[in-house]
Amino acid sequence: MLEPLGHRWPFLQLIWVVGGLPLTTLLVIYQASGRWGRQTHEWRLLWGFIGGSIVELILKHYIATPLPINVAAPPPYAQITAWTNIEPATVVAWLGALVPTHGLHHAARSFLRGSFPSGHVFRITYAYGLFLRNWTYGILILIAAFAVVATGGHWPWDTVGGALLGMTSRLVARSKRSGRGESAYE
Numbered sequence: 001m002l003e004p005l006g007h008r009w010p011f012l013q014l015i016w017v018v019g020g021l022p023l024t025t026l027l028v029i030y031q032a033s034g035r036w037g038r039q040t041h042e043w044r045l046l047w048g049f050i051g052g053s054i055v056e057l058i059l060k061h062y063i064a065t066p067l068p069i070n071v072a073a074p075p076p077y078a079q080i081t082a083w084t085n086i087e088p089a090t091v092v093a094w095l096g097a098l099v100p101t102h103g104l105h106h107a108a109r110s111f112l113r114g115s116f117p118s119g120h121v122f123r124i125t126y127a128y129g130l131f132l133r134n135w136t137y138g139i140l141i142l143i144a145a146f147a148v149v150a151t152g153g154h155w156p157w158d159t160v161g162g163a164l165l166g167m168t169s170r171l172v173a174r175s176k177r178s179g180r181g182e183s184a185y186e
Helices: 003-008 010-018 021-032 044-062 075-084 088-098 102-111 119-129 134-150 156-174
Strands: 175-177 183-185
Touching: 010 075, 010 119, 010 134, 021 044, 021 119, 044 119, 044 156, 119 134, 119 156, 134 156, 156 175
Parallel strands: none
Antiparallel strands: 175 183
16 A cells, blocks of 8 residues: 555655664664763663564574565665665575585574564664654654565564564663662663
């Protein structure tokens, strides 16, 4: 239903850059290092991001929903996405080049086989949620979910799963244990 909008609005393809692993990882590292606002470093934010990414990969393996048909990106957007986005097929190719055994290549391909949850929505929800607050955060999640569905990268339920995983991982990473064992949100 949203596919015609993915064809009509090619700028939606930038969601693959904005939510890509390189940019979101840099944002999380920057926030965790305390550089944003001259805060103290909070490396647990990076560990929450890594933990959420591991959960994403496990869920993609065990809930192996087929990927929808992608909307082809026009050349400038396709090139930008290729430069800034690490696709599962790219990871499989890297593993195949590093270890030329067929078994590892086959295992990596079968491990990265599902679309649930959306990793891009997870990363956007987590990384940008460290910087944004209130209604701007919710609008960003809705725009990200709309863009990944309109460009054919995910199903709507994949985006819900990615957003929930991102919010949960961020809440867990932001929670602190006080001396009495209570959890408090920053």
